[in-house]
Amino acid sequence: MEQIMNDHHFTFNAAALVARADGTLWWPDEGLLCVSDLHLGKSERIARRGGNLLPPYETQDTLWRLKAAIAAVQPERVICLGDSFDDITAAQSVPEEARRSLMHLQAGREWIWIEGNHDPGPVDIGGTHRVEVTVGPLTFRHITDGKTIGEVSGHYHPKASVRGAGFARACFLMDRRKLILPAFGAYTGGLSVGHTALRSLFAADGLAILTGKRALPVPLSACLRR
Amino acid sequence: MGMRDLPQRFQDWFDSKGWSIHPHQQVMLDRAGEPALLLIAPTGGGKTLAGFLPSLVELEDGAHEGLHTLYVSPLKALAADIKRNLGTPIADMDLPIRVEDRTGDTSYTQKRRQRADPPHILLTTPESLALLVSYEDAPRMFKGVQRIIVDEIHALAESKRGDQLMLALSRVQAMAPGLRRVGLSATVEDPAAIAHQLARHPDPCPIVMADPGPDPDISMLVTEETPPWSGGGAKYSIPAVLDLVRQHSTTLIFHNTRAQAEIYFHNLWLANEDSLPIGIHHGSLSRDQRSKVEAAMVRGDLRAIVCTGSLDLGIDWGDVDLVVQIGAPKNVKRLIQRIGRANHRYNAPSKAVLVPANRFEVVECVAALEAGREHDLDGDPKGPGPRDVLCQHILIAACAGPFEATELFRQIKTVGAYSELSRAAFDDCLEFCATGGYALRAYDKWQRLKEVDGTYRLRDPRSAAQIRMNIGTIYDVETLKVRFRRAAQSLGEVEEAFAASLTPGDTFLMGGQIVRYEGLNQMTVEVSRNKGREPKVATFYGTKFATSTQLSQRILRMFQQERWPELPPHTAQWLQLQRDVSKLPDAGRILVESFPHDGRANLAIYGFAGLNAHRTLGLILTQRMEAAGLNPLGFVVTDYALLIWGLTPVADAAPLFDPANIRDGLETWLQGNAVMKRTFRQAAIIAGLIDRNTRGGRKTGRQATFSSDILYDTLAKYDPDHLMLRITREEAMRGLVDFGRVEEMLQRTAGRVDQVNLDRVTPLAAPLFLEPGRIPVFGEARERLLQEKTEELMQEAGLTDL
Incomplete structure (x- = not known):
């Protein structure tokens, strides 16, 4: 019951959706779970490019949380909204252990990889690869095109805070036309909703849904004030 | 002979x-x-x-x-x-x-x-x-x-x-x-x-x-104006201190932190109507500026220098005839050594004046004077030699050429601090230097030594340059240079965390002048001149010492006196009032006061364990309170007490102090905390796990923190017995975490908790509400407040559903 209390139920373009505290989007009527920006293999990429060596455990951590998210709602369909792999090389060199975990998660359900800017090509792991996908009134793609009504996207890793009530949390952003998901991957930074790149995307009556222990909706205007 | x-x-x-x-x-x-x-x-x-x-x-x-x-x-x-x-x-x-x-x-x-x-x-x-x-x-x-x-x-x-x-x-x-x-x-x-x-x-x-010479002549400054309830500025003392400067040929005015030195210097200048030549000297100023002040001092051009510990060590300052210590000295030994600086004439007593910055420091200064008179110097016995330094030493030895483990071990055993080192503990460190330890064995980066025919040597001789570049055990807080826009010369340095907290337009003090923050350019803080009289951001961080165990004990003993003839009346009355409405803390017991204030339930705990130990205790206690559904929201610490506020009054605080639970808090919950991570980072840099300097240039603090935090989390999760984590736990007994003093408090009080429930703030607790540096607790109480806040905002905006 705790689970339900912590979720935020809302209607978006006539679809009854649930923003979950863990940062995933659940669409019960379609049995569809959507996650964005997993960035699997980030540490390998940074090491490859000669940066600081991060231990590779973050991929495992992201997959464990994904497993928990899937176990909680038992979706029939999972959409990964792009930037699932930190780059194409990461996608092609997923460690054996992680590959097995992914296969377990994919078993018995439809799995769609949407292409992102980090992972534009097809990857050699189960599931279908699509640039975008439309389900009923909703369109799923990696980066918003700024026009489509009923669009669900990722890419920006939005974060927001409310003045006088704690630190910035990863959040969903939405108005009547579009919905942007928070990043699900470990070690992914965030873009503050106050940033012009995000601010300009949303209507004045937009909403942020903070994640963490509970999914808490708050007017975007209240986040932008700082 | x-x-x-x-x-x-x-x-x-x-x-x-x-x-x-x-x-x-x-x-x-x-x-x-x-x-x-x-x-x-x-x-x-x-x-x-x-x-x-x-x-x-x-x-x-x-x-x-x-x-x-x-x-x-x-x-x-x-x-x-x-x-x-x-x-x-x-x-x-x-x-x-x-x-x-x-x-x-x-x-x-x-x-x-x-x-x-x-x-x-x-x-x-x-x-x-x-x-x-x-x-x-x-x-x-x-x-x-x-x-x-x-x-x-x-x-x-x-x-x-x-x-x-x-x-x-x-x-x-x-x-x-x-x-x-x-x-x-x-x-x-x-x-x-x-x-x-x-x-x-x-x-x-x-x-x-050698003959110790005559005792120094130390007194406490008594002014017309009473010291304030809290804070470290001691602004009230400016006219009296200027008088002292006038009466002496050269005065050193010591402060405990750089920020306080800056603010005091600024206020001195505002009040300096005779234009007495007064300079400032502290570790954040550029070398250029410091040497200018030092030169003026040697020439005898200055009547006073406002300074911090950077002026502490044996440099010959010529004819200093007065030392003023602003703020409680925190440590009697350091005070005496500092005063020793003042007078280089062997047989004349040095003269010093202590200036308490607030009411509580009056008590502390009087206690320090007493300790000084009785030659009761404080100090903590030093434990065995730290193993992070040993790891660095092993790497340094490898740079010089192949070594035999047994011979190196024999040499190390001749060092006093390591004379009790076991072979197993040495081998542990050697193994870490050679492979990085179990969890990190897969990384080439940490495979540094190889064994060939019984001798250890660098796997890659080129790594010697990298090791040499990282020699040292001084943990620098990462700092950024401050300079005027389009000027080449640097004004000094501020801590990275302070720079990160600034927004353009903020003004702060640097080298005695008010500057306006313009922005960050590369790794430099750019500022412009500002004509204002009051800086907007009053402080930048500096080292804060904790009051020594011995001095804290002395204060607790003073509290048990019947009357306080040695204290100024304002302070004696304050203590008497505390005794009348509540209790005065006692060395053998923990005094806890519970009272409402400002819409929150408050808990004042008089631990007398010093600033750092109180912060650790605060982190652990609030976690315990969170688990018990007591909804803590935050806390603040001083050297003598901590104040926790939250949504729910605490009916019985005694169970919170159960030693087993507090120790468990250190082992489990505190592991994930930033202070533990900082402790790890310091040890990891010294032991050579993380490079402070790389050939590509110095790492910024944030980069290093990022990777050291991740390393810490990784080791904690996958290899909790890793040498670096064992060293971190050892280090946590002192320094930032200072759990050794939490232990000392628990032993001294042995579960005797006196709780006093009141309907309002007590005299001793009142100053705590004015202390800066409040630490928030991110728990259920804050979640609840956030939820209330977001709901309120939603209603305000007329948004119920989209």
Whole structure:
């Protein structure tokens, strides 16, 4: 019951959706779970490019949380909204252990990889690869095109805070036309909703849904004030 | 051993100066043959000459080839100062002695030349010496060295720099078996402990005590105006301190933090109607600015200097006749040593005035004065040698060439701090240096040593450069340079965390002037001049000392007195009022006050365990309160108490103090905390797990924090018994976490908790509400507040659903 209390139920373009505290989007009527920006293999990429060596455990951590998210709602369909792999090389060199975990998660359900800017090509792991996908009134793609009504996207890793009530949390952003998901991957930074790149995307009556222990909706205007 | 006569030209030189040799200088000469000797003498007692005299005498005939004496001091500036001071007798007596210094500031060509053709006397720092022993040609350089003089050894002995120095010394001793050791120390509480560190074990190290001279004349400033309830500014004292400056020829005005020094200096100038020449000197100012002030000081151009500990160590400041200490001294030993700076005339008492910054510090100052009079110096016994420094030492040894583990272990065992080190503990460190430890064995980066035919060597000889670049044990807070826009010259430095908290337009104090933050350019904080009188951002961070255990005990004893005739009436009345409405804290019990204030339930806990231990206790207690559904929201700490506020009043606080639970909090919950991560980071940098410097340039603090935090989390999750985590837990007993003092409090009070429930704030708790540095607790209470807040905002905006 705790689970339900912590979720935020809302209607978006006539679809009854649930923003979950863990940062995933659940669409019960379609049995569809959507996650964005997993960035699997980030540490390998940074090491490859000669940066600081991060231990590779973050991929495992992201997959464990994904497993928990899937176990909680038992979706029939999972959409990964792009930037699932930190780059194409990461996608092609997923460690054996992680590959097995992914296969377990994919078993018995439809799995769609949407292409992102980090992972534009097809990857050699189960599931279908699509640039975008439309389900009923909703369109799923990696980066918003700024026009489509009923669009669900990722890419920006939005974060927001409310003045006088704690630190910035990863959040969903939405108005009547579009919905942007928070990043699900470990070690992914965030873009503050106050940033012009995000601010300009949303209507004045937009909403942020903070994640963490509970999914808490708050007017975007209240986040932008700082 | 009989009296050794001074050679004729030395006697003549003393005579020409109208001096006679001090008794302890004679003793140092007589006993120059001892393998190790420690001199304890007050400042101004000719301590340095006592150390060097035997070297000068031995070198008089010009027969010695190569390096004879190594001199190590904690400060670069001190090495330069000594070089000047030694120049006088050498020139006057025309001695055939070459003296050179070698520090981080010495040029590359000079350093190369020194290795090929070392001077007779080399003046250096612990880090530069560690670097020297890391070179392959070190044995050639150190082959004939006779003596090593460790100056201000009391200052080094307190820190890891001392451990590193003694380890380096064990290497030098192996190259030069005849090496004799001399330590020069200010007055300390436990000379034997320092002798233990200096000795080559198991050889003894005799101690020579010089005449300590007359006791200093210390008093507390009593002003018309009463000190405020809280804060560290002591602004109220400005007119009185200006009066003191007028009455003396040169005054040093010491502060505990850089921020306080800046603010005080600013206020002094605003009130300085006579335009007395007053300067400022602290560690955040650029070297250029500091040397300007130092030069003006030496010329006698300044009437006063506002300063911090950066001015603490043995540099000769000439005619200082008054030391003013703003804020409680926190530590009696440091106070006495600081005051010793003031007067370089051996037989006249030094004069000092303490200025309490707030009401509570009045009590602390009076307690410190009492301790000073009774020669009750404080100090914590030092534990065994830290293993992070040992790891660095092993890597340094590998840079110099292949080594046998058993031989290196034997050398390390001659170092006092490591004399109890077990072979297993050594092998542990060696294994870490060789492979990085179990969880990290898959990474080439940490595979640094290989074993070939019983000797260890660097797997990749090129890594020596990287290791050398990271030698040192001083943990610098990462700082950024501050400069005016389009100006090349830097004004000084601020901590990275402070810079990150600024937004353009904020004004703050730097080098005594108000500057306006414009932005961050590359790694530099750009500012512009600002004409305002009050800076908007009042502070930047600085080191904060915790009040010593001994001084805290003394304060607790004072609280138990019937009356307080030694305290000014305002403070005595305040304590009496506290006794009337609540209780005064007692050393054997924990006093807890519970009362509502400002719509929150408050808990004031008088732990008297010092700032850092109270912060740790606050983190653990609030976690326990969170688990018990008591909804804590935040806390604030001082040296004597912590104040926790939340949504739910605490009916019975006693169970919170169950020692087993508090220890468990350290083991489990505190593991994920930022203070533990910082402790890990410091140890990981020293042990060589993380590079502070890379060939591509210095890492910024945030980058290093990012990767060290992830490393910490990884090790905690996958290899909790990793050597670096064991070292981190050990380090957590002191320093930032200071769990040792939490333990001390738990033992002292043995579960005796006195809870007083009141309907309002008590006199002793009131100042806590004015303390800065509140620490939020991110728990259910905050979630609840956030939920309320978001719901309120949603309603306000008229949004219920989209």
